Amino acid sequence: MTELSHIRNFSIVAHIDHGKSTLADRLIQVCGGGSERELKEQMLDTMDIERERGITIKAQTVRLNYKAKDGETYQLNLMDTPGHVDFTYEVSRSLSACEGSLLVVDASQGVEAQTLANVYLALDADHEIIPVLNKIDLPAAEPERIRSQIEDVIGLDASEAIQVSAKTGVGIEDVLESLVQRLPAPSGEKDAPLKALLVDSWYDAYLGVIVLVRIKDGVLKRGMKVKFMATDAVHHIDSVGVFSPKRQNVDALYPGEIGFITASIKHVAETQVGDTIVEEKSTITEPLAGFQPSVPVVFCGLFPVDAADFEDLRDSLAKLRLNDSSFHYEAETSAALGFGFRCGFLGLLHLEIVQERLQREFDLDLITTAPSVIYRVHLKNGDVEEIHNPADWPDPTQIDRIEEPWIKATILVPDDFLGPVLALCQERRGEQIELTYAGSRAMAVYRLPLNEVVFDFYDRLKSVTRGYASFDYQLEDYREGELVKVTILVNSEPVDALSMIVHRTQSEYRGRGICTRLKDLVPRQLFKIPIQAAIGGKVIARETISAMRKDVTAKCYGGDVSRKRKLLEKQKEGKKRMRQFGSVEIPQSAFIEALRIGGE
């Protein structure tokens, strides 16, 4: 076993693209954990999507053995954390397994919104924080300016910030040395009864569920019988091991160490993250401080473009959920889109990732309805309903008042783009809390209704700042708001999949947007088709699809009869994909396209 004084547990906090994964790879390489050949770029991000997007979704861990300048060998456990706000929950549980963090900031870019969010989480977890200025090899690097920015914006002493280039390897030794010297060693009692924190778990096709643990007290060995306190379930430990970064079995895990266990557990749902693991017969009754369970805050409908894919979608969602218990789904039926699922996500990025995985890994063509948040609807009879599906919206006459979730958003942006960013926040009902300048960058802190953010806010922010802004948020509270359900009517009949809940001030603009889109997408028919947006019985926007002017075959003689009839049969077949709205039939594809454009 390694003495507690020779263990350091740390994580890396960074904004996307600031080089967290490259730095992690370097650390692994210097400590001999991965040969050159194995060291594909960014070893820690195992999913394709993670690698492509440069973000980590599931926490990863790796044990490094580092021979320090004092001649001693230290065990360094690196917990990689997700870099995005949607995964705050994962971030905080990873952080709670460590005593310190490396704060990695791109020396040419400076502090970004996600850096801030995560560094505050690390401070909350009582971490010792070591600032690291990365990419100092870049000509645009301004380490001195960024150093003072860290001090100004975050309020952290950056005088001993380490300058590195994860790309060229400069400063890597300094980082490892500072981990040993500046981070506290973990505490724990080897001889005390076993107490381990369940940090994370995921499903492996060969081993079943792999459980990531941090040992607080005692020793965890193969063959032991352990109890998961929250569920009271008893499991027999099949194997104990660490990642180096390859999976490697060990005899035991000791206090302060991070590693994994397998115990023939079939479902991730049986392992509750934040749970405390003790011996079967343990007398311990006080569990370790756990975590707040993650709850979905963004919802949308997911429908297969081809109705025949519904069963595949169901299976794929079940498979995804094996490894991602934070997303929820239940079957939903739409008159316009057919069978699908109502799904809940931790945030917009989470939604995007799940959607992308379904499309990429499971080869499904999907359409999503407008994202929604959870509204608290206070009814006149005193009941309070939490509603995220416009289909469940009560009759307006029964509603007393409605509350909606608000967030605190932090946006960092170069000065030049500040104007449009402030305008965007105002337009989305934002309230400014703070506006500060650090160098040529401004930091705007706003309160914003979450429902304004789930609707194309990222895209707008990206376009008005040409991609130079960074954005992060956290949920704050619920506030009363004048929210209405906008219904889209085609030929006077509602299209359920296009309904949305919006603030009254936005209702006309949003309603008109969909009407205009549909007007271009719905093919002309024999009859005029009105397309309306309405709140309750009141129409707030209207477009009309004019009737078709001409559709007739010029030549049709004896030799054409069979062909014409076959054409008619084909049309009939196509009608299976049509949705009836009164006297007119609208192709489902029109709604799919309307949602597709809306989502872009």
Next chain:
Amino acid sequence: MNYWATETGGRTITSIFFGGGTPSLMDPATTAAVIENAADHWSFADNIEITFEANPTSIEAAKFKDIRNAGVNRVSIGVQALDDSALSFLGREHDRDQALEALKLAHEIFPRFSFDLIYARPDQTAEAWTTELQEALNFASDHLSLYQLTIEKGTPFFAYQRDGILVTPDDDRAAALFEITQEICEDNGLPAYEISNHARSGNECRHNITYWEGGDYIGVGPGAHGRLTINEAVYATEQIPGPENWLSNVEESGHGTRRRDTVDSESRIEELFLMGLRLTDGISRDVFFDRSGLEIEDAVEPRRLRQLLEGEFLILDNDGIRATASGRLRLNAVLAALLG
């Protein structure tokens, strides 16, 4: 023909049509032989209509006299345009002068003749078409076929249109051109009796009316289609398409039939509407009942029919069912709404 005669002998033939491909390449002696052979197998109606399709090239026009002598009493000429640049765009071998010459000759030789024009061509304005049509009416006797340009998949035009090289009139303009056409022809005594066919009353092409009314016809020759009612059952027949294969099959087995499918009653009803509603007079109740065994009202979904009647796309009365002018202009959609 000998083969088909075994199944249909004794019936009366009301029309013969030499068309499809380029029948005028055929030796007039062959035409005469075909007509003679038909007369041996079936009895001819007194007013039998024997039409011959021809292109207005001078070579083909030179055969008019011999074709007439073979027994043909009506000629249908593929003029297509009275404008040289349009003709070259349409890939025709003849020019305007040859077309006018052929029309003059046809007028002299045949008791009845018709010719066709193609309009709604790219860049064709309403004014240009009006002028062309007015001129054509001066040469017309009692029948005209006026087709809007249709770009078929698989032709170079289709690719040009897709790539934006070729811009054909959109639906609004095409509809306007169609309406102008109806008006001008009506004013000149040649109202439309079918979507694209105009005639002075009594001079409609009887042969094509057989198609549109769902009557029986035998298809002879490579690729020809037929409809035959034998003992209450309706058959759709199709000849082998390639001329060589067709010929060798006929020589070996006495017929060139590739397929012979039963047309079930649902399909039969569909065909009656698909074809019959193209006619201005529509389908008479008698003909419909005779060919389907049903009253019109019992052959379609009442809700669909009512909607189209209310929308003034169809008219149903004691005579039968027919499309209104606005219904004919949108006939494909009307048929889809009625039968889909």
